[in-house]
Amino acid sequence: MSTHTLARSDEIVELMLEAPPGQVIKYDKEALCSALGVSDDPARVVVETSGRQAIVTIYPSNPLAVMPPPSPSDMLMDRYGRIVVGRHHNGRPARRRLFDPRTGSAVRAFVLGTTGAGKSRTVQYTLACEKRNRIVSWYGDLKGGQSAPESEGQVDWRATSQEEVVLMLRSAVAVAQARQRRYAALGRNAFLIGDPDPLMSVRLDEANRGLERGAPYRDEMTYWIKELGRTGRSVGVGIELDAQASHLEELGGSDTLRAMLKEGEIVLLRWSSSMMAQLVADGLLSATQSLPPIPKQFKPVQLRSQFDLVGDDDDDFCDTQGTAYLLSGATPTSMMRHWRIGSIAPLPGLDPEIQALYGPGEPARLEEASWEAAGAAYAARHDQADMAALCAELREELSQKGRGQAGHGVDDEPDAGGRRKPRLLVDRVVAALAGAGEPMSVEEVLASVNADGGRQVKSANSVRNALRDLVTADDVARAGHGMYVLQNA
Ligand SMILES: Nc1ncnc2c1ncn2[C@@H]1O[C@H](COP(=O)(O)OP(=O)(O)OP(=O)(O)O)[C@@H](O)[C@H]1O
Ligand SMILES: [Mg+2]
Known part of the structure; x- marks a missing residue:
């Protein structure tokens, strides 16, 4: 390591260092402090390295000890x-x-x-x-x-x-x-x-x-x-x-x-x-x-002698x-x-x-044009009871989903070999719509899904979510208010 410049201001010493080509700078902070004669407070020495180069700065005291609040x-x-x-x-x-x-x-x-x-x-x-x-x-x-x-x-x-x-x-x-x-x-x-x-x-x-x-x-x-x-x-x-x-x-x-x-x-x-x-x-x-x-x-x-009379309780x-x-x-x-x-000290309240x-003032709000997309949860965000209900529905939806794809419910159904194979709620919904051959309401789909012999679905919202995904995927179309029909039916 060779010293290139030694910049010195009133109190701060800055060393710009460079290692020979083919080497990178590695150092031991404690050994460095010892070599620089800084034994009182290692935070006075700050090192920045990048490959062969380093800047070592020696401060009269820890430069980051006290921070002001932001302006x-x-x-x-x-x-x-x-x-x-x-x-x-x-x-x-x-x-x-x-x-x-x-x-x-x-x-x-x-x-x-x-x-x-x-x-x-x-x-x-x-x-x-x-x-x-x-x-x-x-x-x-x-x-x-x-x-x-x-x-x-x-x-x-x-x-x-x-x-x-x-x-x-x-x-x-x-x-x-x-x-x-x-x-x-x-x-x-x-x-x-x-x-x-x-x-x-x-x-x-x-x-x-x-x-x-x-x-x-x-x-x-x-x-x-x-x-x-x-x-x-x-x-x-x-x-x-x-x-x-x-x-x-x-x-x-x-x-x-x-x-x-x-x-x-x-x-x-x-x-x-x-x-x-x-x-x-x-x-x-x-x-x-x-x-x-x-x-x-x-x-x-700090090393302290047993004969040192200074108290031990300084913090x-x-x-x-x-x-x-x-x-x-x-x-x-x-x-x-x-x-x-x-x-920095803990306070009893805010x-x-x-x-x-x-x-x-009020915080900025989501643009109105996206409120519909943000959906029921966004609308319920300041209403504890509504939010609790939505969270309960989500728990139910996801407990049925198991380890499946996000956004889809997964159910178990024995396959030909007798093993359990996951069956998606969306597939059960499609089967229900195909079986009916005519537009169905969410409640009708729910009843039909629950009659297909698979695991019981308690929440209409899980079905509603599955239907929404199917509409997005163009597999299902809306047929009037709250009614759904299979696209190719
Ligand atoms: N920028 C800061 N200004 C003032 N005090 C701070 C600052 N950062 C941290 N503290 C102090 O440190 C404590 C812990 O900070 P904070 O709660 O932000 O840590 P955290 O990383 O979120 O911890 P946890 O993992 O426990 O959530 C604070 O209660 C406060 O006393
Ligand atoms: Mg935290």
């Missing part, structure tokens, strides 16, 4: 669709993209970090920024609403149960499809904010609870998230997952989700070693961009919540820290500082 101007998108989420160790603003105006693309984002690393505060800040930028926020919290309680009433839709999140994802995909149809009719091939529709974002906090192995609706959620990732980008519907995944398997375990992750904006808060190994293995981080880990606390280790440490790397930004290896969002971040 209103940080929260407004610049002309590149970015907001300022905090700052890097060198004082530069740390920006995140909410929209890409160059390509008219909504953003797919992932905020990853271990428990307590600061994911939900990041979520609150982003939600508040979205509100101020008139972006329609749909927010699902799989921790039952505990993650960001201040967001209640500040977003267009706040879903707090597994079932409601499934309904929200389905509605979001339906909205994206409806926009696609409308834009195609307008001859539009890119999204323009506010013309005619607002930018929209769907965000799942604690997404791992919906996507990990054994989660009740894992396949269903994975399916709709992938679908949204595919259709949403060009029609102004973004998606963000916030997760404490220690392994990408915990995010649905699908290749498509993995591919989405590679293209998305990634914020990496404090991680675990297995998570880092996975990110490197998946090519999200090249092996040479070794990121200095973010410790739980920036507390220097003088500096936590690192909110410290992160913005992996898809211009400087992925530059440590940054998010603004201080609300009180945090007034966080409430104030959202600003006054």
Whole structure:
């Protein structure tokens, strides 16, 4: 390693280093601090590496120890669709993209970090920024609403149960499809904010609870998230997952989700070693961009003599919540820290500082032209009883579906060999319509399906969903109000 320049300001020393060709820079932080004579606080030394090059900065004190709250101007998108989420160790603003105006693309984002690393505060800040930028926020919290309680009433839709999140994802995909149809009719091939529709974002906090192995609706959620990732980008519907995944398997375990992750904006808060190994293995981080880990606390280790008279009960440490790397930004290896969002100490109720971040007024709402597509769940989002009924119907629909395709009910039927083979609810519905040979109502189809010897279907809504899918696929046509007929009958 050779020293190229030694820049020195009043207090900060910056070393630009380069390894000889054929080598990459690897280092041991502790040994480096020792060589630099920094023994009091390792957080004073910040290293950024990229292949053969490195910048080592020695600060008089930890540059990220104390963060100010955001200012209103940080929260407004610049002309590149970015907001300022905090700052890097060198004082530069740390920006995140909410929209890409160059390509008219909504953003797919992932905020990853271990428990307590600061994911939900990041979520609150982003939600508040979205509100101020008139972006329609749909927010699902799989921790039952505990993650960001201040967001209640500040977003267009706040879903707090597994079932409601499934309904929200389905509605979001339906909205994206409806926009696609409308834009195609307008001859539009890119999204323009506010013309005619607002930018929209769907965000799942604690997404791992919906996507990990054994989660009740894992396949269903994975399916709709992938679908949204595919259709949403060009029609102004973004998606963000916030997760404490220690392994990408915990995010649905699908290749498509993995591919989405590679293209998305990634914020990496404090991680675990297995998570880092996975990110490197998946090519999200090249092996040479070794990121200095973010410790739980920036507390220097102190050796104390037993004869030392200083008391033992001092609690003088500096936590690192909110410290992160913005992996898809211009400087992925530059440590940054998010603004201080609300009180660091726990409060007994809602945090007034966080409430104030959202600003006054109503949040932006989904455009009326998409209300029909968003469906019954969207209409019921502020009505607890209606939503509970829809969630109960969904539970029933999905319990009948087993491990089948999303959106279709699966039933079991013995085949010729006596084994159980899955039979889709849509197929049973088609059989019922074919047998009748004339238009049927939902209730008639339900009765007929329940008389076919297969598993009992309790909810008319499952049948209604199957019929809707069949109409979309042009297998079934509507014949007057609430009546359905087989297309080729
Ligand atoms: N940007 C921040 N500003 C102020 N305090 C923060 C910030 N980020 C995190 N904290 C502190 O850390 C705590 C944990 O943060 P947060 O709830 O956002 O973490 P999390 O990653 O969502 O954790 P979990 O996995 O438990 O949901 C907060 O209660 C707060 O005290
Ligand atoms: Mg959280």
